Amino acid sequence: MGQLKDRIHPAQLGLSLGAPLAALAIAAVISSILLLVTGYAPATVLSTLGGRLGETNTLYDSLNRAIPLYLSATAVAIGFKMNLFNIGVEGQYKVGALAAALAGAYTNLPAPLHILLCLVAAMVAGGLWATVPAVLKVKRGINEVVSTIMLNFIAISLVAWLYTGVFKDSAKGDLNTKTKIMPKSAWMPDLLTSGSHMVNSFIIIAGAVGVGFYLLVWKSRFGFQLRASGQNAFAARTSGVDPKRMIVAAMVLSGALGGLVGLPELLGDKHAYTDTFSVGLGFDGIAVALLGRKHPLGMALAAVVWGFLDAAGRFLDLEGIPREIVTIMQGVIVLAVVIVYQVAEQISERRVAAAAAERLEIVAAAA
Amino acid sequence: MSIQASTAPPAVELRGIWKRFPGVIANHDVNLVVGRGTIHAIVGENGSGKSTLMNTLYGMHRPDEGTITVDGTIRTFKSPTEAIAVGIGMVHQHFMLADNLTVLENIILGAEPTQGWRLDQDAARATIAELGETYGITIDVDQLTEELGVGERQRVEILKVLYRGAKILILDEPTAVLVPQEVEELFGNLRRLVDDGVTIIFIDHKLDEVLQISDDITVIRAGTTVATVKPADVDRRILGELMVGSELPTPDTESSTVTAQLELVVKNCSAVSAGRTILDDVSLSIHRGEILGVAGIEGNGQLELVEAILGLQAISGGVIELGGVDLTSLSVRERRHAGIGYIPFDRQRDGLLLAAPLWENMVLGYDDTDRYISGPWVSVQKARSVTDAAIERFGVKTPGNSVPAFALSGGNQQKLIFAREMVAEPKLLIAAHPTRGVDIGAQAAIWDELREARKAGLAVLLISADLDELIGLSDSLLVMFRGKITAALDPAEATPEQLGMFMTGEGQEVK
Numbered sequence: 001m002g003q004l005k006d007r008i009h010p011a012q013l014g015l016s017l018g019a020p021l022a023a024l025a026i027a028a029v030i031s032s033i034l035l036l037v038t039g040y041a042p043a044t045v046l047s048t049l050g051g052r053l054g055e056t057n058t059l060y061d062s063l064n065r066a067i068p069l070y071l072s073a074t075a076v077a078i079g080f081k082m083n084l085f086n087i088g089v090e091g092q093y094k095v096g097a098l099a100a101a102l103a104g105a106y107t108n109l110p111a112p113l114h115i116l117l118c119l120v121a122a123m124v125a126g127g128l129w130a131t132v133p134a135v136l137k138v139k140r141g142i143n144e145v146v147s148t149i150m151l152n153f154i155a156i157s158l159v160a161w162l163y164t165g166v167f168k169d170s171a172k173g174d175l176n177t178k179t180k181i182m183p184k185s186a187w188m189p190d191l192l193t194s195g196s197h198m199v200n201s202f203i204i205i206a207g208a209v210g211v212g213f214y215l216l217v218w219k220s221r222f223g224f225q226l227r228a229s230g231q232n233a234f235a236a237r238t239s240g241v242d243p244k245r246m247i248v249a250a251m252v253l254s255g256a257l258g259g260l261v262g263l264p265e266l267l268g269d270k271h272a273y274t275d276t277f278s279v280g281l282g283f284d285g286i287a288v289a290l291l292g293r294k295h296p297l298g299m300a301l302a303a304v305v306w307g308f309l310d311a312a313g314r315f316l317d318l319e320g321i322p323r324e325i326v327t328i329m330q331g332v333i334v335l336a337v338v339i340v341y342q343v344a345e346q347i348s349e350r351r352v353a354a355a356a357a358e359r360l361e362i363v364a365a366a367a
Numbered sequence: 368m369s370i371q372a373s374t375a376p377p378a379v380e381l382r383g384i385w386k387r388f389p390g391v392i393a394n395h396d397v398n399l400v401v402g403r404g405t406i407h408a409i410v411g412e413n414g415s416g417k418s419t420l421m422n423t424l425y426g427m428h429r430p431d432e433g434t435i436t437v438d439g440t441i442r443t444f445k446s447p448t449e450a451i452a453v454g455i456g457m458v459h460q461h462f463m464l465a466d467n468l469t470v471l472e473n474i475i476l477g478a479e480p481t482q483g484w485r486l487d488q489d490a491a492r493a494t495i496a497e498l499g500e501t502y503g504i505t506i507d508v509d510q511l512t513e514e515l516g517v518g519e520r521q522r523v524e525i526l527k528v529l530y531r532g533a534k535i536l537i538l539d540e541p542t543a544v545l546v547p548q549e550v551e552e553l554f555g556n557l558r559r560l561v562d563d564g565v566t567i568i569f570i571d572h573k574l575d576e577v578l579q580i581s582d583d584i585t586v587i588r589a590g591t592t593v594a595t596v597k598p599a600d601v602d603r604r605i606l607g608e609l610m611v612g613s614e615l616p617t618p619d620t621e622s623s624t625v626t627a628q629l630e631l632v633v634k635n636c637s638a639v640s641a642g643r644t645i646l647d648d649v650s651l652s653i654h655r656g657e658i659l660g661v662a663g664i665e666g667n668g669q670l671e672l673v674e675a676i677l678g679l680q681a682i683s684g685g686v687i688e689l690g691g692v693d694l695t696s697l698s699v700r701e702r703r704h705a706g707i708g709y710i711p712f713d714r715q716r717d718g719l720l721l722a723a724p725l726w727e728n729m730v731l732g733y734d735d736t737d738r739y740i741s742g743p744w745v746s747v748q749k750a751r752s753v754t755d756a757a758i759e760r761f762g763v764k765t766p767g768n769s770v771p772a773f774a775l776s777g778g779n780q781q782k783l784i785f786a787r788e789m790v791a792e793p794k795l796l797i798a799a800h801p802t803r804g805v806d807i808g809a810q811a812a813i814w815d816e817l818r819e820a821r822k823a824g825l826a827v828l829l830i831s832a833d834l835d836e837l838i839g840l841s842d843s844l845l846v847m848f849r850g851k852i853t854a855a856l857d858p859a860e861a862t863p864e865q866l867g868m869f870m871t872g873e874g875q876e877v878k
């Protein structure tokens with residue numbers, strides 16, 4: 001038995017590592033072709049991006065950017081594990097961030113408790129927001145892809161109405177519309193700084209979320225039921241797992257994690273909900289989850305790669321190359337990754353089946 | 368016919384066929400000669416390589432070695448289309464008909480006669496009528512396929528193949544889904560076909576049928592042809608031993624172990640789905656140590672009955688009790704905890720996580736029992752050791768507990784499911800087709816385990832399409848027809864023919 005495990009393992013490992021590398025290589029080739037067609041030199045783009053690789057400043061920017069991306073990816077991945085496609089992280093994180101901004105601004109507590117309150121407020125708000133598509137799916141069979149997209153629009157408009165109107169509290173002369181600034185006890189300090197570049201201490205919370213994700217999905221009974229339902233809903237139902245309960249649980253969890261996505265920026269940087277808040281983190285999270293194969297470590301790597309492309313992409317403007325080229329590259333990477341993983345999975349399945357059968361033949365011959 | 372056979376080349380000749388799949392030699396050194404205008408039976412137990420061989424002949428895959436000769440010409444088929452082109456047709460065990468089309472549409476589907484760009488229904492109608500005339504297969508071609516019974520569907524499948532010009536028909540276990548009366552009808556049709564020059568290759572493992580219908584019998588064992596015999600020269604026992612290489616197991620149970628203690632009681636259960644009554648006032652009871660067999664053609668409420676007991680199907684009225692406890696308001700998981708084990712109708716769809724390792728499959732449905740968990744965590748260590756013990760006890764052929772379930776053969780997947788349910792020591796085991804598609808060794812093992820558990824007081828609800836298994840194992844027998852229990856029989860006296868009659872709704876005998 002141990003032999004078999006040893007025999008399958010290196011090949012499996014090779015596939016797990018080889019697939020993302022192959023995907024990146026394919027993406028690089030396609031991106032180069034795109035660059036050539038649009039009249040830019042791929043070499044310039046590559047050297048501009050590559051030149052930033054060893055830089056501390058870019059590294060800090062990449063890591064800092066990776067924090068919300070990672071949170072967003074775990075939120076999406078929880079849904080994926082249950083075959084739910086939560087496209088609503090975009091809305092969930094805005095709702096969560098606003099809830100945290102308000103809860104933090106209108107209370108005054110000692111530092112750790114104040115931060116905790118913000119975290120809880122964000123998760124509750126995100127979770128509640130995600131309850132809507134969950135209930136719609138369970139009660140009325142409405143596809144969560146449609147309902148979460150629609151709820152994104154509602155969330156964005158609702159949040160905008162609230163922070164630009166009801167809760168607007170901009171200081172006189174401040175050009176930015178924002179909610180009331182939170183007291184310092186709700187601020188999260190930077191962990192690493194280099195000039196104007198920093199990594200916020202929220203990275204620790206992101207790490208904890210990753211560990212929690214791993215334990216919950218891969219080790220716990222709840223995770224077992226979640227994965228069983230995602231793999232084969234019929235068998236899970238027959239085994240006594242209530243599919244409706246799992247849909248609601250997975251969606252609410254996904255929304256709760258989604259609620260956290262805006263908090264690194266809120267607690268570590270802006271300290272109020274403002275009109276300069278990042279957008280699109282919820283959608284980027286889908287890409288990072290796919291790139292990282294929905295695995296806590298894979299997604300961490302993917303988040304850093306994504307963060308690096310975001311951070312280094314800015315330097316393309318200096319070379320006269322539109323930085324949107326990076327967005328195209330990211331899109332190509334995700335497509336390449338999805339296709340390559342599919343192929344790798346098929347190869348791996350065939351290999352496992354063959355190895356098992358081969359091993360049985362030996363057993364049969366010996367008997 | 369014998370004179371003709373000596374001069375004309377045989378319809379099909381397979382020489383030295385080898386077919387390997389990753390790690391499995393499905394066929395080796397297979398030789399087969401099928402005379403024109405004969406019914407040639409291929410018998411062998413499940414997993415012996417019959418289907419692989421027929422798929423080779425039908426062009427589903429190419430043999431690694433060996434030659435296929437059809438009517439004296441060596442052929443290599445890249446796809447079934449090429450096999451069809453030389454007149455080989457196959458009727459699969461599972462019918463492949465579109466329910467929402469008429470019989471006519473199903474027959475011509477994929478081979479539609481056209482006139483310019485227009486579908487020429489009249490031409491199709493004429494051709495089918497002519498085929499029916501020639502071969503004595505009559506059917507109303509304007510009926511919707513969903514209204515047809517199983518026997519009629521099979522005739523449509525056969526017509527469909529004949530419509531494409533097949534002169535060599537491969538029938539894969541054609542009687543598996545038929546009741547005895549329908550089998551007689553099918554055999555009548557087959558004889559008529561043979562008289563008109565069609566060659567039939569008939570795959571089966573029901574020996575009595577094979578002896579009755581075929582001109583020649585070729586036995587396959589462990590992937591190779593071991594003998595070709597004439598039915599006149601052998602009997603059921605000899606054929607069985609050729610097939611298995613040893614004596615055949617029987618499902619018969621010895622003395623009764625039925626106790627006076629009631630385990631499962633189903634009282635006046637009804638269920639409605641989409642306005643249709645799927646369970647109609649069903650009542651039954653199973654005592655401890657009793658095996659209750661339920662016969663019925665698939666789709667007559669057996670699945671719904673089982674799902675109602677499990678809590679997967681809502682009931683509109685009635686009571687279900689297990690060991691005196693009312694199950695009606697309990698969830699599926701609570702019912703299973705109360706002591707219900709379940710071997711599902713479709714093991715891959717409802718019983719397994721195919722991509723997950725065996726140990727996770729063992730945990731499925733039992734992720735809240737101490738056997739597999741510590742605290743909130745699933746204990747990999749516990750699960751693996753229970754799995755190893757189960758693999759050993761139930762003889763699951765696998766290289767280990769960490770291979771994914773898809774890597775196991777069908778029979779071994781079934782053994783794993785059986786093991787998972789038995790390890791939980793249920794009070795009631797619902798076994799749907801427990802030995803369908805498993806090899807004889809596994810079948811004997813499952814029967815043994817069932818008999819043992821029955822002796823220890825297990826109540827079993829047995830659903831099976833194998834009437835010999837039903838009659839042999841059961842202590843009492845019920846027949847279901849259109850959601851109703853239409854007969855209660857004593858298995859000691861019941862015959863397959865009698866069961867068949869009740870299964871088609873030709874009789875009612877409710878005690």
